[in-house]
Amino acid sequence: MAVSNTADLFFQLWNTFLFLGIVIGAVVFAVMGFLLVKYRAKDSTPEPEDVPVMGRLPAHRGHVRTLLVSVTLSTIILSVLIFGTFSVIDQISSVPPQCNVTPSPCMRINAVGERFFWTFYYNGTGTGAAGHPVLRVPTGKTVILDVTSVDVVHNLTIIEYKIKTDAVPGRTNTIWFNSTETGTFRIQCFELCGNQHWTMYTSLFAMDPTSFANWFRTNNNVTGA
Ligand SMILES: [Cu+2]
Structure with a gap:
Protein backbone atom coordinates (compact mmCIF):
# COMPACT_ATOMS: atom_id res chain seq x y z
CA MET A 1 0.00 0.00 0.00
CA ALA A 2 1.35 3.31 -0.98
CA VAL A 3 1.51 6.39 1.26
CA SER A 4 -1.34 8.20 -0.54
CA ASN A 5 -4.02 7.48 -3.13
CA THR A 6 -2.04 9.47 -5.69
CA ALA A 7 1.12 7.42 -5.07
CA ASP A 8 -1.07 4.33 -5.42
CA LEU A 9 -2.32 5.48 -8.83
CA PHE A 10 1.20 6.34 -9.88
CA PHE A 11 2.56 2.92 -8.95
CA GLN A 12 -0.34 1.11 -10.66
CA LEU A 13 0.58 2.91 -13.87
CA TRP A 14 4.30 2.36 -13.26
CA ASN A 15 3.73 -1.37 -12.74
CA THR A 16 1.68 -1.62 -15.94
CA PHE A 17 4.57 -0.10 -17.91
CA LEU A 18 7.09 -2.27 -16.08
CA PHE A 19 5.08 -5.47 -16.62
CA LEU A 20 4.50 -4.83 -20.34
CA GLY A 21 8.14 -3.76 -20.75
CA ILE A 22 9.41 -6.98 -19.19
CA VAL A 23 7.00 -9.25 -21.10
CA ILE A 24 7.63 -7.58 -24.45
CA GLY A 25 11.39 -7.45 -23.81
CA ALA A 26 11.43 -11.17 -22.95
CA VAL A 27 9.40 -12.09 -26.08
CA VAL A 28 11.57 -9.94 -28.36
CA PHE A 29 14.84 -11.37 -27.03
CA ALA A 30 13.49 -14.95 -27.11
CA VAL A 31 12.37 -14.60 -30.75
CA MET A 32 15.65 -12.91 -31.66
CA GLY A 33 17.67 -15.69 -30.03
CA PHE A 34 15.59 -18.37 -31.75
CA LEU A 35 15.95 -16.73 -35.17
CA LEU A 36 19.68 -16.17 -34.69
CA VAL A 37 20.19 -19.85 -34.02
CA LYS A 38 17.73 -21.19 -36.58
CA TYR A 39 18.79 -19.01 -39.51
CA ARG A 40 22.50 -18.63 -38.72
CA ALA A 41 24.71 -18.71 -41.82
CA LYS A 42 26.42 -21.99 -42.66
CA ASP A 43 28.84 -22.62 -45.50
CA SER A 44 26.19 -24.76 -47.18
CA THR A 45 23.49 -22.05 -46.98
CA PRO A 46 22.54 -20.82 -50.45
CA GLU A 47 21.98 -17.09 -50.97
CA PRO A 48 18.30 -16.29 -50.28
CA GLU A 49 16.19 -15.26 -53.26
CA ASP A 50 15.64 -11.78 -51.96
CA VAL A 51 19.27 -11.00 -51.19
CA PRO A 52 19.95 -7.33 -51.96
CA VAL A 53 21.80 -6.88 -55.22
CA MET A 54 23.10 -3.53 -56.44
CA GLY A 55 20.96 -2.15 -59.24
CA ARG A 56 18.07 -4.61 -58.78
CA LEU A 57 14.82 -4.00 -56.88
CA PRO A 58 14.47 -6.50 -54.02
CA ALA A 59 11.96 -9.28 -54.56
CA HIS A 60 8.59 -8.78 -52.89
CA ARG A 61 8.47 -10.90 -49.73
CA GLY A 62 4.70 -11.02 -49.33
CA HIS A 63 4.80 -10.66 -45.52
CA VAL A 64 1.53 -8.72 -45.24
CA ARG A 65 0.23 -10.95 -42.44
CA THR A 66 3.33 -10.40 -40.28
CA LEU A 67 3.02 -6.68 -40.88
CA LEU A 68 -0.66 -6.65 -39.87
CA VAL A 69 -0.05 -8.71 -36.73
CA SER A 70 2.82 -6.50 -35.59
CA VAL A 71 0.95 -3.24 -36.30
CA THR A 72 -2.18 -4.53 -34.53
CA LEU A 73 -0.25 -5.71 -31.46
CA SER A 74 1.68 -2.43 -31.22
CA THR A 75 -1.56 -0.46 -31.55
CA ILE A 76 -3.23 -2.43 -28.75
CA ILE A 77 -0.25 -2.14 -26.39
CA LEU A 78 0.26 1.57 -27.05
CA SER A 79 -3.47 2.23 -26.65
CA VAL A 80 -3.49 0.53 -23.25
CA LEU A 81 -0.52 2.62 -22.12
CA ILE A 82 -1.85 5.89 -23.54
CA PHE A 83 -5.37 5.33 -22.18
CA GLY A 84 -4.01 4.27 -18.76
CA THR A 85 -1.72 7.31 -18.58
CA PHE A 86 -4.43 9.82 -19.48
CA SER A 87 -6.89 8.18 -17.10
CA VAL A 88 -4.44 8.49 -14.18
CA ILE A 89 -3.54 12.07 -15.13
CA ASP A 90 -7.25 12.89 -15.25
CA GLN A 91 -7.91 11.36 -11.82
CA ILE A 92 -4.95 13.13 -10.24
CA SER A 93 -5.75 16.50 -11.79
CA SER A 94 -9.51 16.64 -11.17
CA VAL A 95 -10.90 17.24 -7.71
CA PRO A 96 -13.24 14.34 -6.82
CA PRO A 97 -16.92 15.27 -7.38
CA GLN A 98 -17.91 14.32 -3.83
CA CYS A 99 -15.84 17.33 -2.63
CA ASN A 100 -18.13 19.75 -4.45
CA VAL A 101 -21.18 19.23 -2.25
CU1 LIG B 1 10.43 28.39 -5.24
Whole structure:
Protein backbone atom coordinates (compact mmCIF):
# COMPACT_ATOMS: atom_id res chain seq x y z
CA MET A 1 0.00 0.00 0.00
CA ALA A 2 1.35 3.31 -0.98
CA VAL A 3 1.51 6.39 1.26
CA SER A 4 -1.34 8.20 -0.54
CA ASN A 5 -4.02 7.48 -3.13
CA THR A 6 -2.04 9.47 -5.69
CA ALA A 7 1.12 7.42 -5.07
CA ASP A 8 -1.07 4.33 -5.42
CA LEU A 9 -2.32 5.48 -8.83
CA PHE A 10 1.20 6.34 -9.88
CA PHE A 11 2.56 2.92 -8.95
CA GLN A 12 -0.34 1.11 -10.66
CA LEU A 13 0.58 2.91 -13.87
CA TRP A 14 4.30 2.36 -13.26
CA ASN A 15 3.73 -1.37 -12.74
CA THR A 16 1.68 -1.62 -15.94
CA PHE A 17 4.57 -0.10 -17.91
CA LEU A 18 7.09 -2.27 -16.08
CA PHE A 19 5.08 -5.47 -16.62
CA LEU A 20 4.50 -4.83 -20.34
CA GLY A 21 8.14 -3.76 -20.75
CA ILE A 22 9.41 -6.98 -19.19
CA VAL A 23 7.00 -9.25 -21.10
CA ILE A 24 7.63 -7.58 -24.45
CA GLY A 25 11.39 -7.45 -23.81
CA ALA A 26 11.43 -11.17 -22.95
CA VAL A 27 9.40 -12.09 -26.08
CA VAL A 28 11.57 -9.94 -28.36
CA PHE A 29 14.84 -11.37 -27.03
CA ALA A 30 13.49 -14.95 -27.11
CA VAL A 31 12.37 -14.60 -30.75
CA MET A 32 15.65 -12.91 -31.66
CA GLY A 33 17.67 -15.69 -30.03
CA PHE A 34 15.59 -18.37 -31.75
CA LEU A 35 15.95 -16.73 -35.17
CA LEU A 36 19.68 -16.17 -34.69
CA VAL A 37 20.19 -19.85 -34.02
CA LYS A 38 17.73 -21.19 -36.58
CA TYR A 39 18.79 -19.01 -39.51
CA ARG A 40 22.50 -18.63 -38.72
CA ALA A 41 24.71 -18.71 -41.82
CA LYS A 42 26.42 -21.99 -42.66
CA ASP A 43 28.84 -22.62 -45.50
CA SER A 44 26.19 -24.76 -47.18
CA THR A 45 23.49 -22.05 -46.98
CA PRO A 46 22.54 -20.82 -50.45
CA GLU A 47 21.98 -17.09 -50.97
CA PRO A 48 18.30 -16.29 -50.28
CA GLU A 49 16.19 -15.26 -53.26
CA ASP A 50 15.64 -11.78 -51.96
CA VAL A 51 19.27 -11.00 -51.19
CA PRO A 52 19.95 -7.33 -51.96
CA VAL A 53 21.80 -6.88 -55.22
CA MET A 54 23.10 -3.53 -56.44
CA GLY A 55 20.96 -2.15 -59.24
CA ARG A 56 18.07 -4.61 -58.78
CA LEU A 57 14.82 -4.00 -56.88
CA PRO A 58 14.47 -6.50 -54.02
CA ALA A 59 11.96 -9.28 -54.56
CA HIS A 60 8.59 -8.78 -52.89
CA ARG A 61 8.47 -10.90 -49.73
CA GLY A 62 4.70 -11.02 -49.33
CA HIS A 63 4.80 -10.66 -45.52
CA VAL A 64 1.53 -8.72 -45.24
CA ARG A 65 0.23 -10.95 -42.44
CA THR A 66 3.33 -10.40 -40.28
CA LEU A 67 3.02 -6.68 -40.88
CA LEU A 68 -0.66 -6.65 -39.87
CA VAL A 69 -0.05 -8.71 -36.73
CA SER A 70 2.82 -6.50 -35.59
CA VAL A 71 0.95 -3.24 -36.30
CA THR A 72 -2.18 -4.53 -34.53
CA LEU A 73 -0.25 -5.71 -31.46
CA SER A 74 1.68 -2.43 -31.22
CA THR A 75 -1.56 -0.46 -31.55
CA ILE A 76 -3.23 -2.43 -28.75
CA ILE A 77 -0.25 -2.14 -26.39
CA LEU A 78 0.26 1.57 -27.05
CA SER A 79 -3.47 2.23 -26.65
CA VAL A 80 -3.49 0.53 -23.25
CA LEU A 81 -0.52 2.62 -22.12
CA ILE A 82 -1.85 5.89 -23.54
CA PHE A 83 -5.37 5.33 -22.18
CA GLY A 84 -4.01 4.27 -18.76
CA THR A 85 -1.72 7.31 -18.58
CA PHE A 86 -4.43 9.82 -19.48
CA SER A 87 -6.89 8.18 -17.10
CA VAL A 88 -4.44 8.49 -14.18
CA ILE A 89 -3.54 12.07 -15.13
CA ASP A 90 -7.25 12.89 -15.25
CA GLN A 91 -7.91 11.36 -11.82
CA ILE A 92 -4.95 13.13 -10.24
CA SER A 93 -5.75 16.50 -11.79
CA SER A 94 -9.51 16.64 -11.17
CA VAL A 95 -10.90 17.24 -7.71
CA PRO A 96 -13.24 14.34 -6.82
CA PRO A 97 -16.92 15.27 -7.38
CA GLN A 98 -17.91 14.32 -3.83
CA CYS A 99 -15.84 17.33 -2.63
CA ASN A 100 -18.13 19.75 -4.45
CA VAL A 101 -21.18 19.23 -2.25
CA THR A 102 -21.86 21.51 0.74
CA PRO A 103 -20.81 20.92 3.41
CA SER A 104 -17.83 19.39 1.71
CA PRO A 105 -16.36 16.25 3.29
CA CYS A 106 -12.97 17.36 1.97
CA MET A 107 -10.39 19.66 3.52
CA ARG A 108 -9.37 22.68 1.51
CA ILE A 109 -6.06 24.42 2.10
CA ASN A 110 -4.44 27.42 0.41
CA ALA A 111 -0.75 26.92 -0.26
CA VAL A 112 1.15 30.10 -0.97
CA GLY A 113 4.67 30.18 -2.34
CA GLU A 114 6.98 33.10 -1.62
CA ARG A 115 10.73 33.31 -2.07
CA PHE A 116 11.80 31.05 -0.31
CA PHE A 117 9.13 29.41 1.81
CA TRP A 118 5.62 27.99 1.77
CA THR A 119 2.65 29.06 3.88
CA PHE A 120 -0.50 27.02 4.38
CA TYR A 121 -3.89 28.49 5.32
CA TYR A 122 -6.80 26.24 6.28
CA ASN A 123 -10.22 27.09 4.86
CA GLY A 124 -12.82 27.74 7.51
CA THR A 125 -10.34 29.35 9.86
CA GLY A 126 -11.22 32.87 10.92
CA THR A 127 -9.94 36.02 9.30
CA GLY A 128 -6.46 36.80 10.42
CA ALA A 129 -5.88 33.11 11.11
CA ALA A 130 -2.22 32.33 11.08
CA GLY A 131 -0.60 30.61 8.17
CA HIS A 132 1.51 27.58 8.90
CA PRO A 133 5.03 26.91 7.60
CA VAL A 134 4.45 23.14 7.51
CA LEU A 135 1.45 21.24 6.23
CA ARG A 136 -0.47 19.03 8.66
CA VAL A 137 -3.27 16.83 7.41
CA PRO A 138 -5.25 13.91 8.82
CA THR A 139 -4.97 10.52 7.14
CA GLY A 140 -8.02 9.13 5.37
CA LYS A 141 -9.35 12.53 4.33
CA THR A 142 -9.36 14.05 0.88
CA VAL A 143 -7.24 17.20 0.97
CA ILE A 144 -7.40 19.81 -1.76
CA LEU A 145 -4.51 22.23 -2.13
CA ASP A 146 -5.15 25.55 -3.88
CA VAL A 147 -1.67 26.59 -4.87
CA THR A 148 -0.55 30.09 -5.77
CA SER A 149 2.41 32.44 -5.40
CA VAL A 150 2.88 36.05 -4.32
CA ASP A 151 6.06 36.71 -6.28
CA VAL A 152 7.62 34.48 -8.93
CA VAL A 153 6.69 31.06 -10.31
CA HIS A 154 7.34 28.23 -7.86
CA ASN A 155 6.32 24.60 -8.00
CA LEU A 156 4.82 22.70 -5.10
CA THR A 157 5.82 19.06 -5.18
CA ILE A 158 5.10 16.34 -2.65
CA ILE A 159 7.71 13.88 -3.78
CA GLU A 160 6.47 10.64 -2.19
CA TYR A 161 2.87 11.43 -3.15
CA LYS A 162 3.89 11.80 -6.82
CA ILE A 163 2.06 15.08 -7.27
CA LYS A 164 3.19 18.56 -8.23
CA THR A 165 1.80 21.79 -9.60
CA ASP A 166 3.12 25.22 -10.47
CA ALA A 167 2.54 28.08 -8.05
CA VAL A 168 1.87 31.04 -10.36
CA PRO A 169 1.19 34.63 -9.19
CA GLY A 170 -2.42 35.65 -9.91
CA ARG A 171 -3.53 32.11 -10.60
CA THR A 172 -4.67 29.13 -8.55
CA ASN A 173 -3.72 25.59 -9.46
CA THR A 174 -5.39 22.76 -7.62
CA ILE A 175 -4.05 19.35 -6.62
CA TRP A 176 -5.52 16.84 -4.21
CA PHE A 177 -4.56 13.70 -2.32
CA ASN A 178 -5.70 11.35 0.37
CA SER A 179 -3.00 10.25 2.84
CA THR A 180 -3.20 6.56 3.62
CA GLU A 181 -0.33 6.35 6.12
CA THR A 182 0.89 8.59 8.91
CA GLY A 183 4.38 9.96 8.41
CA THR A 184 6.51 12.92 7.43
CA PHE A 185 6.94 13.68 3.75
CA ARG A 186 8.96 16.28 1.90
CA ILE A 187 7.36 19.22 0.14
CA GLN A 188 9.77 20.95 -2.19
CA CYS A 189 9.85 23.76 -4.73
CA PHE A 190 10.62 22.29 -8.15
CA GLU A 191 10.93 25.53 -10.09
CA LEU A 192 14.17 27.49 -9.98
CA CYS A 193 12.99 30.68 -8.27
CA GLY A 194 16.13 32.45 -7.11
CA ASN A 195 19.44 32.00 -5.33
CA GLN A 196 17.86 30.36 -2.26
CA HIS A 197 15.60 28.07 -4.30
CA TRP A 198 17.23 25.01 -2.82
CA THR A 199 16.12 26.04 0.70
CA MET A 200 12.45 26.16 -0.33
CA TYR A 201 11.31 22.91 1.17
CA THR A 202 9.11 21.98 4.09
CA SER A 203 7.29 19.00 5.58
CA LEU A 204 3.95 17.37 5.22
CA PHE A 205 2.84 15.69 8.42
CA ALA A 206 0.20 13.06 7.77
CA MET A 207 -1.30 12.62 11.24
CA ASP A 208 -3.83 10.25 12.67
CA PRO A 209 -7.22 12.03 12.68
CA THR A 210 -7.42 12.43 16.49
CA SER A 211 -3.99 14.03 16.84
CA PHE A 212 -4.78 16.25 13.90
CA ALA A 213 -8.09 17.38 15.42
CA ASN A 214 -6.33 18.22 18.69
CA TRP A 215 -3.64 20.18 16.92
CA PHE A 216 -6.17 21.95 14.72
CA ARG A 217 -8.34 23.00 17.67
CA THR A 218 -5.46 24.54 19.60
CA ASN A 219 -3.60 26.13 16.69
CA ASN A 220 -6.28 27.65 14.51
CA ASN A 221 -8.85 30.34 15.01
CA VAL A 222 -11.70 28.07 13.96
CA THR A 223 -14.81 29.92 12.85
CA GLY A 224 -17.75 29.19 15.15
CA ALA A 225 -15.66 27.22 17.63
CU1 LIG B 1 10.43 28.39 -5.24
